[in-house]
Amino acid sequence: MTVRGRDAMLVPLQDALRDVKADEAELHVHRRRSAISRYAKNQIHQNAVADETLVQARVVVAKAVGIASANSLDPADLRRLVADATAAARESAPNADWPGLAEPAPLSEPQAYDAETARADARSQADAIKRVTAAATERAFRAAGTHQIELTEDAIANSNGVATYAPSTMAYLRALVTSDTGTGWAEDLGWSARSLDPSDVAARAIEKAALDRDRTQLAPGDYEAVFEELAVAEVLRFMSLTGLTGETLRDGRSFMKDRIGEPVTGPRFSLWDDALDPRTLAIPFDVEGTPKQRVALVEGGVAKGVVYDRQSARWFDTRSTGHAADPRRYTVGGHAGNLTMAGGEAKREQLIRATGRGVLITRFHYTNTPDPKRATMTGTTRDGTFLIEDGRITRALANVRYT
Template sequence: MTIYSEEQAKAILDKAIKMSKADECTAQLSGSNGGNVRYALNNVSTSGYVSDADLVVEVAFGKRTGTATINAFDDKSIESVVRRAEELAKLAPENPEFMPAIEKQTYKPTSTFVEKTAAITPEYRAQVAADCIEPCRKDKLVAAGFFSDEQDFSAIANSKGNFGYQKASGMNFTCTVRTDDGKGSGWVARNLADVAKFDAKSEIRIAMQKARGSADAKALEPGKYTVIMEPAATAGLISFMMFGFDARQADEGRSFLSKKGGGNKLGEKMFDERVTIYADPWDEHAAVLPWDNDSLAREKTPIITKGKVDYLQYSRYWAQKQGKKAVGQPGNLIMVGGDKSTMDLVKSTRKGVLVTRTWYIRLVDPQTVLLTGLTRDGTFYVENGEIKYPIKNFRFNESPAIMLNNIEEIGRPVRVGDDESPFVMMIPPMKIRDFTFTSLSDAV
């Protein structure tokens, strides 16, 4: 077991800091217990349980810094990692953008820990796999998926008296269902803090329905279409867009939020009036740690308000240089929506394309945040409010900055999270006009 109590964690961190002979010392102790089950071809392939903890020590002599990591916490091991960090610091060149350890912060706890999720058993994981495999096998479909759960803790401290400790828990589920001939594919995923809100039997029916419905897809000519984007389809695009909200990139002309001739577009209306996105570490559906990777305290932060850019992320260095205040980088993104479901948006569509999800998203042009990627696991043609038939997947070339100016309707937000995004997200389904599909993909 590697879940240390607050008192145990503080004792280890205090010991490391006290042992340091550097000008300043920052230490982080984190650990986790996590289980998983993986299945493919309607059979469990692997299951596992991982328990680990690490102590990371960073020291500074003037503007020279060194960092070392260890996973043993007796006095001798702690002293060895501190000395190693100090040795590395003395060898390092001076960092011209060095920032000293942060002053003492005030962290308001967030609701990141759910006891029921932390108590998930191997039997529960096995049942999730069975709940997905058995109906697929019975229906001559093929399931492949992964379920994982984790409880963890994070503790931070430095030689200026800062300290924080918090536990967290969560679960991730993803399953792809294919027809036995490989011509149809459906997909479903859930990212939750509270496992009580998860029902594998209900979720698998969504993937099964899409797998059956997406078989024998027809080719549709590439072009601009009205699209109904499920939350998983838009989340990746919006997450990518957030990298352009870095203040330094914007000020130096490297972002879509840069002004020609210098400066940034903070305070300008850049999106549809219905677009409001904010970060809130205390959100009941998407709580995150109350500090960021630099140990800065997070705040509830408006990012886009009724289409206007309300926020740029200032690193501590860039904030000091520009005379701004640095606050903790957001850990979640919450987009305001309405009450409609994805199918409600389908029903109000005369002609369009329903996209289950997007993947393999890559940045083409940072100054316009133009992205390219592919649809997958269920893309359908919609006509007169009904799903008419499956269509082949597309490659798209689209900017989320343009996409969020072409909104026709916004639905009810749901929680979305994946390993490729630094954010937990609450994203609604959206109906978007003039979304650009550039070519066809034969992959299902």
């Protein structure tokens, strides 16, 4: 994968903004090159590469905002894009709460980038997949999944003088192992392909598939539960979407509404959003060019706050925390996309041994939030649900619906 670099991404944006006839203007380019290998029945059946460039313009005329998008950095195309956004602004109603575009500010250096991962090819992906399929074949199981490597580059320039650029990389490996009686799932994710451990992914998925036999139905009721990492991640993802932003707080949908400074969970739970943690997949600024900050969300079980973009910060008379999100996927109001949770002392096996009668859950599926203000979730379990009795796994369970 070829990195275009700071000048190739940023200079065309700055040139296109020089003669804009508007109060404010901003250009954001997101380039994503993704290489994916898919496999099923222990064989690779598809390799695909996509290289996409998306440019979005925001132009402001008398507090009215016009937005337009394109997929080219050609100077003529960028001029046309800015003109389209300007025309849209002139036909739009003003936003009385418009907060203005971002101002220049110091940025941290990008951490989630690995040059070797950016250069990875299909052969390296095939080698990783082979370690999974070989392990499954030894057990007469069938493995399927994906191995994906991405290089992204983001650049933002605006009429206030913001000029930012950052590359990032991402690699993940997923495995669904199927036996004649059940399934097992495992995955690994990081910003360096070297950090992935295909043998460990295979071993975890195979272990689940081997245990997933002679399933029984779990009687309705309340049970202790041991959540593995993917199940925890799903819970946190929905907490983020429904309760950790300025928008959800303003709208009254957040479980933090009128509870900032009060206990909202048990005292052992602490949660932050921290794009600067080297374990996360992030760049140091948001889509508005604002530096990302570490935000305490819950500490010791006590609600501390939410994340803000520039618009939601204006609603609450505060400052953006650098959490504006891709408008194609998220609404205005911010998004907590780099969650970090305080770890405990007990490992998975210790949690199982400490459980008298309960359920071990690999991951969730079809999750929804019928009552986000109470942080209520519902969904089903998938690819490895097991009964725990007297501190040990005793049997496989059919997938269950939970609330």
